[in-house]
Amino acid sequence: MFNKYQTSLSLIIVSLALLVSACSDSTSGVEEPISEVEVQKVEDLEATGENGEYTFFSLRSGQEVAHGDSATTEWDVAFNGTTIRFNGGVSGPGDGGALLLDVPFDEVSTAPTEGYYTDTDDSLAVPTGGGNGWYTYTGRSNPPHAVLPIEDRTIVLETADGEHYAKLKIISYYKGNPDTSTDEFANLETRPDSKYYTFRYAVQMTEGLRELN
Amino acid sequence: MYPQFFFSVLFVLITFQANAQFIDGTVADQDGTPLENTHIQVKGQDLTTVSDSEGKFRLPISKLEKQNVVLIVSRIGYNTKSVDVDVEKAQDQSLTIALVKAVYESENIVVTATRTRRDIEEVGIPVSVVSDEEISRSGSMRLSDVLSEQTGMQIVNDHGTGIQVQGFDPDYTRIMIDGNPVIGRTAGTLDLSRISVRNVKQIEIVKGPSSALWGSDALAGVINVITQQSNDPFAAGLTTRYGTNSTLDLNGNVSYNTDSWNNNFSLNRNSSGGYSLNPESVSQTVPEYENYTFRYRTSLDLNDQLALEANVRYFNEMQQNQSSITEENGSARRLNSDQFREDFMATPSISYTPFDRLNIDLSWMSSFYKTDSELTFAGTGERYEQSVFNQYYNKPELQAGYRWDNKHHSILGAGFIFEELEAERYPSQPGFTTTFLFTQHSWTPGSNFELTGGLRFDGHSEYSSQISPKISSRYRPAEWIQFRASAGRGFKAPEFRQLFLDFTNATAGYSVYGSSTVVEGIQRQKEEGNISQILIPIEDLEEIKAESSWAVNFGFDVDPVEQVRVRFNLFHNDVSDLIETAPIAQKTNGQSVYTYFNLDEVYTQGAEVELRYQFRDNLTGSIGYQLLDARQRIERERTVQDDQGEVVQRTDVSYEPMFNRSRHSGNVKLFYDHKSGWGFNIRGTLRGQYGLYDSNGNGFVDSNEYEPGYTTWDLAVSREIVNKITFQAGADNILDYTDSNQSSLSGRLWYGQVAVDF
Incomplete structure (x- = not known):
């Protein structure tokens, strides 16, 4: 359902600095590629697949990808419960991979050139488990039994075609991105449903460029 | 006062x-x-x-x-x-x-600080005493009522009402009755509402580690309830109190004494209809309950050298509550919850004084704590779940005190502790033995200076031994000022549950294992197909260690004028190897499997000030304040970027605020007695803001995660007639403050009480 995705912010940044440096540094006649970063926020992407079926998503198109296309490089990232997979390795036919940075989303201005992991049978690029990957599990502390995204942790990834860099930040695991500091959230009876992802991402639409801001 | x-x-x-x-x-x-x-x-x-x-x-x-x-x-x-x-x-x-030596009956004599009867002014560690007078004037029924009004003590609710001392959770304070430990903790909390404070002589509170004398659990401090012992040939009393939530407290005591034989009986019945702070929940916040406490204390002087003494206490309680479970088809079914618990403690002892300077005490403590919880379907009465927990504790102990001369006094003691458990959560019926040895020496070169050093060894059958030293000193440079300083080590051995727990919550579906049972537990869950993911490989687990701390206390008492006493204490506790639960595996039902880990480090530090002012003989006021800074060490491996945007690793270490600790807390009290027999008092307790919800899951309190603080005020009026009959009426929490996160704050409580002494 498309109305679930709101394009809250979609902008194209033309990197003047790059152009300027390209012009002044006119040692070659080849034109420097133009950085084109698309930033989007996705709300309440449902990942409730009870029999392990994933919800597939393409960062390049900003759209959910049909389950039937799971064996293609159409999708970049897939969700089921707290597990996130990337299109590569054991997860898909693509060349995608990911790494985790303890840097706030806005401060990740450049994608690293190396250090990306692909999903394997032993471990996923973004490992599951509280504190290991993108979230903490609160256990018996307050609010109890909650899955909360780790602050300032940003996923940097390569898209399925292996040509684009992107960064992604999970904002909420609960329907409606609720305030997690309330009594209502702490109470398991009144807490909104889990397995609904709200996340923000930025993808470099120009192949090979590492700029993400 | x-x-x-x-x-x-x-x-x-x-x-x-x-x-x-x-x-x-x-x-x-x-x-x-x-x-x-x-x-x-x-x-x-x-x-x-x-x-x-x-x-x-x-x-x-x-x-x-x-x-x-x-x-x-x-x-x-x-x-x-x-x-x-x-x-x-x-x-x-x-x-x-x-x-004449100051007698024990004086409220100023304390035993908890040094294991000998000492004037409170004479000990080098911070001790405070709550007298029977203050207890009865405040209308307190249970130990939790009394402690909630003391400076630097914070009531916290987690599987019972516990006390936070110097920023430590309830697990780290040893609770004793007449010098013997009370057993029976749930999730580390010893429910203070189990202990009636009727017929109590005084409550002694020692802050700072006292493991050098008392062993395990005395890491944050020791609370010792000293029961009343009348010396009148015959005395009896009856107290009835009734109040909001159908709370009824009945208490009777009788004492019969001859020159050499003392007998003190008391019986207490306490019941309440409970209350609910969350109307949406089917469970009451505090359930309906009814409990009984029986105490008997006797002593017999056989001759000048030999005396026998015995203390017996028995408590039982029945609690009733409701809860519900959601069945697979999504419908909710009501459950009735019945919880029975009882504890027993008997401590016979022999005191032998062969000659004036030497005193030998031989005692045996035998104790048990039992709970039986049952969940049945409302309607059908069919049993849903039952759990039984039995704990047994035996402690023979020998202590000798020797006074070398006016300047030197030594004590030496030794004993064993045998503990055993029976519960389905502990299928192996585990038990372990502690052997302990302690010594203490006091040197008093003059009346204005004293130095006391102590050392205790605890050998556990399961763990490495603990050595707990402590040194304390006091110095009175002038009549109006006295300094106190002490330093020592405290420890808390891993508890049964932290070792042997084997528990799966039937309603919520999570599992918790002790460090000794976790390997087998994970294996079993795996075989049953309940595990979806192992978070921490079993082979990476380290053996659990005792929690321990080093602490320093420094303070002074000042009497600027005769009617004023200012008491000041600075404290710092460095704690390592704190044991916490953390998930080790994820289950297919979405819940986790937990086990216990040594959390690196915590420190708590702060200052405590108490000012007492005797305005007139019959008008006393006091103000207490505690500043607390409790932080835990957070070590984070961070993956960050260098200037080129490439991945580099960095380790960040910081000390961050802990949850449920208030930086500021305090109290105000005013007691007035008129000679006509009328008495009046007002007591206010303030709790500053504290962290409650870890809304971002980072494990510590961020600036936006504080809950607002609150203040509660209690009032009581009493009228005494011919020294025999006292009427009392009061209101606790008169401004009717409630907070669903503070389950012990029930809103305004009115009560009336009649006490008769024969």
Whole structure:
């Protein structure tokens, strides 16, 4: 359902600095590629697949990808419960991979050139488990039994075609991105449903460029 | 409340003649042993002297302004007395003044600080005492009521009502009745509402680690409830109290005493309809309950050297509540929850004093704590779940005290602790043994200085041994000021649950294993197909260690004027290897499997100030305040970027605020008694903001995660008639503050009480 995705912010940044440096540094006649970063926020992407079926998503198109296309490089990232997979390795036919940075989303201005992991049978690029990957599990502390995204942790990834860099930040695991500091959230009876992802991402639409801001 | 400390008893014996220009005298104790460093003051005159090592003193007559003078004779640990002296007659004689040792019945004598009876002024560690008078005037029924109004103590609710001392969770404070530990903790909390404070003589509170004397659990401090022991030939009392939530408290006590045989009985019945702070929940916040406490204390003096004593306590309680479960088809079914619990403690002891300087105590403590919880379907009565928990505790102990001379006193003790458990959560019926040995030496070169050092060894059958040293000192440079300083180590052995727990919550579906049972538990869950993911590989688990701390306390008492006492204490506790639960695996039902880990480090530090002011004989006020800074060490491996945007690793270490700790807390109390028999008091307790919800899951309190603080006010009015009958009425939490996160705050509670003494 498309109305679930709101394009809250979609902008194209033309990197003047790059152009300027390209012009002044006119040692070659080849034109420097133009950085084109698309930033989007996705709300309440449902990942409730009870029999392990994933919800597939393409960062390049900003759209959910049909389950039937799971064996293609159409999708970049897939969700089921707290597990996130990337299109590569054991997860898909693509060349995608990911790494985790303890840097706030806005401060990740450049994608690293190396250090990306692909999903394997032993471990996923973004490992599951509280504190290991993108979230903490609160256990018996307050609010109890909650899955909360780790602050300032940003996923940097390569898209399925292996040509684009992107960064992604999970904002909420609960329907409606609720305030997690309330009594209502702490109470398991009144807490909104889990397995609904709200996340923000930025993808470099120009192949090979590492700029993400 | 520090009133005039010494009551007096005195013997003036006239012996033989002495020098004509002086009044000569000797100060001795009841047995004739000379007392050095006794302070002798001529009343109304700026003339004082101190007795020498033979107890002798001399006052020049030429300096005396009157014919009849009064000498004020005082020494720490003894009752002060005034002696009327006719100067003309006295110059022909030598006075012999016998001082009587301050008796235990005085509220100023404490035992918890040094395991010997000592004046509270004489100990080098921070001790405070809540007297029976304050307990009864405040209308307190349970230990939790009393402690909630003390400076630096915070009531916290987690599987019962516990107490936070110097920023430590309830697990780290040892709770004792007449010097013997109360057993039976749930999730580390010893529910203080199990302990009635009717017929209690005083409650002694020692802050800072006391493991050097008391062993495990005395990491944050020790709370010792001293029960009443009447010496009247016959005494009896009856108290009835009724209040909001159908809370009924009935208490009766009888004591029968001869010269050598003391008997004190008491029986308490306490019940309540409970209350609910969350109307949406089917469960009551505090369930309906009814409990009984029986106590018997007896002592028999066989002769001058041998005395027998026995304490027996039995408590039982029935709680009723409702809960519900959601079945697979999504419908909710009501459950009735019945919880029964009981505890028993018997401590026979023999005290042998072969000669004056030596005292030997041999005691045996036998105790059990049992709970039986049952969940049944409402309607059908069919059983949903039942769990039984039985804990047994036996402790033989021998203690010897020896007074070398007026300056040196030593104690030496040894014993065993045998513990055992029966519960389905502990299928192996585990047990372990502790062997302990402790010693303490006090050196008092003069009445204004003392140094005490102690050391305790605890050998566990399962773990490496613990050595807990402690040193404390006090120094009184002038009559109006005294300094105290102490340093020591505290420890808390891993509890049964942290070792042997094997538990799966039937309603919520999570599992918790002890460090010894986790390997087998994970294996079993795996075989049953319940595990979706292992978060921490079993082979990476380390053996659990005892939690331990080093602490320093420094403070002083100042009496700027006679009616004012200011007490100040600074504390710092460095804690390592704190044990916490953390998930080790994820289950297919979405819940986790937990086990126990040694969390690196925590520190708590702060300052405590208490000011007491005796406005008039019948009007006393006090203000207490605690500043607390409790932080845990957070070590984070961070993956960050270098200037080129490439991945680099960095380790960040920081100390971050802990949850459920208030930086500021305090209390205000005002007690007034009119001679007509009317009494009035008002008590206010303030709790500053505290972290509650970890809304971002980072494990510590961020600036936006604080809950607002609150204040509660309690009022009580009483009227005493012919010293026999006391009527009391009051309201606790009169401003009706409630917060669903503070389950012990039930909103405004009205009550009325009648107490009769025979």
